[in-house]
Amino acid sequence: MNFAQLNIIFLAVSVVVLLLSLLKRTDKPKVLASVLVCLVLLTALTAVFDNVMIASGLFDYAGHTLNGFHVGLAPIEDFAYPIAAALLLPGLWLLFTRGRKT
Numbered sequence: 001m002n003f004a005q006l007n008i009i010f011l012a013v014s015v016v017v018l019l020l021s022l023l024k025r026t027d028k029p030k031v032l033a034s035v036l037v038c039l040v041l042l043t044a045l046t047a048v049f050d051n052v053m054i055a056s057g058l059f060d061y062a063g064h065t066l067n068g069f070h071v072g073l074a075p076i077e078d079f080a081y082p083i084a085a086a087l088l089l090p091g092l093w094l095l096f097t098r099g100r101k102t
Helices: 003-022 028-055 076-096
Strands: none
Touching: 003 028, 003 076, 028 076
16 A cells, blocks of 8 residues: 555545534534635645655655655655644544534
């Protein structure tokens, strides 16, 4: 299994959880705007700090597990985890706090 296949699983689960959490919400635009802001910030931070860590030699990737696309030095696969977190965590929060005042 390569990183792209693993990322598809994480992203699919995250999207499903977020969509399930939004089914009966009346404030969908507000929630989606918050998720979008979080998504943009996490992606930007990942782009900056992954490039710094790779350039400084903290870690490297085996070439055969990557698909070849990069943002600077960071492989595109690195962006799936912050994207999944930006989708999954608000979805779980909404599911587990449903009916309670937050």
